[in-house]
Amino acid sequence: MSYSKVFYTATGSADSFPIPYEYISTADLRVTVNGILKTIGTDYTFPTPSFLKFAVAPVGLVQIQRVTERGKRLVDFQDATILTEADLDTATKQALFIAQESMDTADGAVLVPQQEASITIPSMTQRANTLLGFDGTGQPVAYAQGTLSGFAVSSFALPLLTATSSASACGAIGALPAAVEGWSYSTDGVARLFFSTNDATVLRGAGAYPVVFRNATNTVIGYWTTDGRLTLGAEAGTDGQAPTYGQVKSYVSTVAAPGIFVDAAWTTPPPGLRVFRCNGQAPSLTTYPSLLYIYCGDAKNATASWGYRCDDPANPNTTRNTNGGYIVLPKTSGRFRRDLTDNTGIGNGQTLWMYGTDDVKAHTHTESVTTVGGGSQGTGPNNSLPILTSGTTGSYGGTETTPYFYVCTTWITY
Structure with a gap:
């Protein structure tokens, strides 16, 4: 349990975070995001004593740590003055908080058994440009590069530890640059x-x-x-x-540029392949910024079937926003892919980022009728006029109109 620090994993969706411990002054709180110190008033404020609010919702590791003034007393009691509860609370809190912060620091330190309290770390001068190791008696020793005699290390780690440059270290163990x-x-x-x-x-x-x-x-x-x-x-x-x-x-x-469709015969992509399933999901642009390459543009954001930006991935259509933090991928399940028309008369009027509906091309059917009986028009029980009747053709086919096809899964690169 920590008495003076708290960590949060921020995703950019929240700008306020609770402070689960007491403090004397907001100036005692040290706030960092991904290790970068933030400024009170500029980067964050305190709407209430127990909550911190960022100006911009952060992404990454948020740490809020209390560091109480320890260089001087916050209360200096004087003779013949009124002793108030507030002064007593401030004085005792300062002592208590400093003790708690010291405990948190000790809990994160590397400790040795009490019976080995005589262990001494080499001085700063001795440690400079060296490797810290332990000799045969367990005492800390500063080893200079290339002088690891008597220092038991694995054959894999030795070239790395003795290398005089990062380039030679990479070459020695077959590693790749950062x-x-x-x-x-x-x-x-x-x-x-x-x-x-x-x-x-x-x-x-x-x-x-x-x-x-x-x-x-x-x-x-x-x-x-x-x-x-x-x-x-x-x-x-x-x-x-x-x-x-x-x-x-x-x-x-x-x-493998972003936005390339991949038809595949698997339901789970191989490791290392940067693809999303085309199922209409809306990934975060903060996490996957390369997906901006498939954005339909501000002018079409309100009408596009996919490729538009939104604020809520669970309700993309009703939260469309040209500055939204999510982008909607196409939903290809059950749909045929069609290349964008080049105005050759086929598929005119279709645009990128749209879904087409099912349809049957307009056509006609030819029918013929025959005359029944003989004689002239209007004479006799059987005349030579055509006998016309109404009716419907028989039903034939399945539940949809399709060409021959094969079934696969469709993905899009990012």
Whole structure:
């Protein structure tokens, strides 16, 4: 249990958060969002003592921590003055709150058994540019890079710990730079990269990371050229030069840009494939900003069947908003896909982001009648006029008009 801090995972849908503990002054509260300190009055206010309200609904980890004044007494009692309840409460609260905050700090600290209280961490000068480890007696020791003699580590971690640069560390253990989340190999030896979404990050980092594609037998099957092009096959004598993250993103976008429809024979997408099922759902644009590529535009937001923005994913049609935080995906179940007309006379009047209704093309049926009997018109019981009767044709067919088809699931990339 924490006495002086509380954490919330904010999704952007709420701007107010409760404060579950007492405090003396609002100035004692330290508020951060994703580790970034916020400013009282500018970023947040206190509509009531027990609630904090942000100017803009936050997204991410919200921390509200109490840090009570501990450098001076808040109440200085004087002789021959009136002793008030408020002053007594303030004085005792200051002592109590400081003690609680110290307990919270201790609860999050690394502790050693009381009988080992003689353990001493190396000084700041000794720790600078070193690795903190423990010797054979369990005492903390500062190890300089490359001098891990007697320091038992795994063969996998040793190259990382002894590397003199991040580039050599990545190369030593086969790791990827920070902007790449990982890669894997399929059974046919095809390498797949999974990238992070930080546009500011570059794959080369502070140095030149070689980026190559290898098959299951560690043979180079592709590399990035110096101008950022992906080339298949091994380049003689070198693994190639890493492109920037922007160059990688540009290449990947040509392969899997947002808004591409994917017909598939599975009901659950494979890991790493960035797709949504086309079932009319409305994902968050905060979480999936690339879906803005399928936005129908402000002019069509009020009438589009899909691709429009809304405020409530549970009620998208009634909460349409050109600034909405969600975007509605198409619902393809039971519908045939049709390419946008090029005004050739087929499908004229149809527009992007619309649903079409079922219909049968206008047509006619030809019928013929015969005369019955003989004689001239109006003479005899049987004349030569046609005998016309009314009626309906027989029913034929199923419950809908369709061509031949196959059934699959449809997805859209993001």
